[in-house]
Amino acid sequence: GVRLTKIFAPEHGFRGTADAGASVRNDRDSATGLPVISLYGSSKKISKAQLADVDLLIYDLQDVGVRFYTYISTLQYAMEACAAHEKPLLVLDRPNPNGYYVDGPVLDTALRSFVGMQPVPVVYGMTVGEYAQMLRGERWFPGAEKLQLTVIPCEGYRHGDRYPLPVPPSPNLKTADAVRYYPSLCLFEGTVVSVGRGTATPFE
Numbered sequence: 001g002v003r004l005t006k007i008f009a010p011e012h013g014f015r016g017t018a019d020a021g022a023s024v025r026n027d028r029d030s031a032t033g034l035p036v037i038s039l040y041g042s043s044k045k046i047s048k049a050q051l052a053d054v055d056l057l058i059y060d061l062q063d064v065g066v067r068f069y070t071y072i073s074t075l076q077y078a079m080e081a082c083a084a085h086e087k088p089l090l091v092l093d094r095p096n097p098n099g100y101y102v103d104g105p106v107l108d109t110a111l112r113s114f115v116g117m118q119p120v121p122v123v124y125g126m127t128v129g130e131y132a133q134m135l136r137g138e139r140w141f142p143g144a145e146k147l148q149l150t151v152i153p154c155e156g157y158r159h160g161d162r163y164p165l166p167v168p169p170s171p172n173l174k175t176a177d178a179v180r181y182y183p184s185l186c187l188f189e190g191t192v193v194s195v196g197r198g199t200a201t202p203f204e
Contacts, residue, residue, distance in 0.1 A: 083143035093129030
């Protein structure tokens, strides 16, 4: 009894194959025929028109628990759009493969960008559902108090659990080791040091 009207795609695209930073275009999904609206191209925000035929927006992405991994920025913009246009948001929570610790400096909010939107540590120790609840609870975006947010939690997941991802969440996080090293090694991307993107073992 559910009719899917469209797909919104974050960085790396709907099928997770676009490289980091690559602009993702609007498209049509070859497997389902559904229109795919890019949230990592000419616009990173969902418009009122794009939500006009949507009764419920579902967020179902595998996060890695690191502040500069852009799926949580896409989450915040989705929350803002739903709050502004009075659409409910359903978050399907997933385990955080880096959810067993918290580490790194807290973002200086004078330096906000799409790779760092909120004052949380580099490794923030929450699932994406918990992070969504914090965004709304702390009112870190306009209209947060109006958002109809439902989080479907993970059954049986504990933050002390080590959870190797069964599917790579993006093209350059191919292994459990890469996901573990990513919070530290990604910082080198501000330098001339290569982190191995495009090789067989990125972030390793």
